[in-house]
Amino acid sequence: MATVAFKSIHKSFGATKVLHGISLDIADGEFMVLVGPSGCGKSTLLRMLAGLEEISAGSIAIDGREVNDVESKDRDIAMVFQSYALYPHMTVRDNMGFSLRLRDFERKLIDERVNSAARILNLVPYLERFPRELSGGQRQRVAMGRAIVRDPKVFLFDEPLSNLDAKLRVAMRAEIKALHQRLKTTTVYVTHDQVEAMTMADRIAVMNEGRIEQLGEPLELYDRPANLFVAQFIGSPAMNVFDGVLRRNSGGEAWVEALGARWPVAPEVGGSDGQKVKYGVRPEHLAVAPGAAVPCEIVVVEPMGAETELLVQSGGTPLTVLIHGRPNVHPGDRVALATEAAHVHLFDAASGQRL
């Protein structure tokens, strides 16, 4: 168990800068997810923590000890790779015990630890098999087992679920989370999948182009995205965002003119009259309401049972509406949309920052 601290981390590959001063403190026992589109630098940051990449500038500390010049093997970390990286010529047992064998543990102690990890991960029947004889999910569990037996200070996960099919991914997601709740080991988890980030993290760092766009608890990011990037990255289906102009009158009222209609905003929102803004509203915060202000036409109806997703066109802009239950609407219907000011996210059009 340990804390992890990144201090103004920079990284360049030749002339290409990939990380521009990342600072991030991870608490003891915390499950921190680094999420972002590919190329945002999240994996690089993780690999620097693992000691697999040089640190161009800045410092990384594990449990208060700077590890910049410490070898991977002496950082007391364990990593799960996207490709699992199991040793193909070793059985599951030998794969899991390899790190202990290298550290000259006694055979008995290795067996004890491997067996205990295998029990946690339901791998006992597979201990004498080779990786090629296992399914993707089992291989993933072996990779996790290899990490567990070490009892390291920090677990590192580099997109561990990307190679699994959708159903297995959901199951393994829950397994990893349960494992963390059981072991309470500090964990840094890299993914490009915001659903994984939302469901697993204690806190999420949303990264983009080598910077942290926002750091916070999952629902905090969902409810109050600090900028347009986070707003559009977090949430599925994605937030509706369109251009508008902020209007204020002397009576203290505020609204946004967009898509040929008048959209509500909270009166206390920042910004001045006439300012160009991006208006953001999540699909579940749009409702089909007779007589509402915003006319639109239904293009596609996607029933999912508990919810129905509507793709609509308003003023030539496609919007997504998520409705609980099964509304009686059909493609081609002309309906009206309503939303509440409390659920609206307003961003400055130029800077993308929240108003």
Added chain:
Amino acid sequence: MKRIARDAWLYLMAIPILLWTLLPIYHIFLFSISSKDSAFSGALWPAKPTLRNFETIAQQHHFYLHHFWAQIWNSLWIAVAVGLITLFVATCAAFAISRLKVKGGRAVMNLALFTYFIPAAFLAIPMYKAMGIFGLLNSRWSLVLAMVTLAAPYAIWVLKQASDKLPYELDEAARIDGATPLQLFRLVYLPLMTPSLVAIGTYALLLAWNEYLYAYLLLSHERTITLAVALGHFISADDSPWELLMATGLVYALPPAAIYYAFRGYMVSGLTSGAVKA
């Protein structure tokens, strides 16, 4: 129907080629079981097949065969040494270039490969001179060193290509698991490279076993030459004992055939593994 037609076509091609390849070998075999008088009879099968020639060889009962066992031992000793040393040099080089990514490693490999632009025959004289300076002429080591030099660039290249195919995450996982480069080499790299190692070891071994020119130049004493050179001596006489030459040749061809047969599975997967840059 289409399949049968295609197979027939293949057989039509294969049978003449097979005959063409096997005919000389059959010829050797025929000579080796014929007595001296009937060797040139032109018959497809000798009237009185005999194993006398092999007996003569085993007992070294001929002028050209007085040192047969010493010579075949030289051949074997040198071939095995070349195989092992080439393997050691090339594996270490490939590991350093491909896995440890030592700076300048690729340049060294390309330089080594560049030597193949110069025909080995041209290098023979400088090599002779060098061995002379080192005082190694007429020693088995001279041929061993020369053959390792000739075999190593190709061996390094094939092994480097093969090891490039091992996922790099394995090295990273091993590093995090606590492996030093040597442990990585011994516990992860070598086991995974086994098929390629067998193929390359066999390649170097057979290259040395079959070598004539360098052996002829570097070794000159009756007791130090390899069997390949000894076979060459047979033809220096006016009345060459052809039946003995062919019988000795047949014996000489057996070990490589056995080695190739034993490792045939590795040969196909190993030698083609470096062929295409994936």
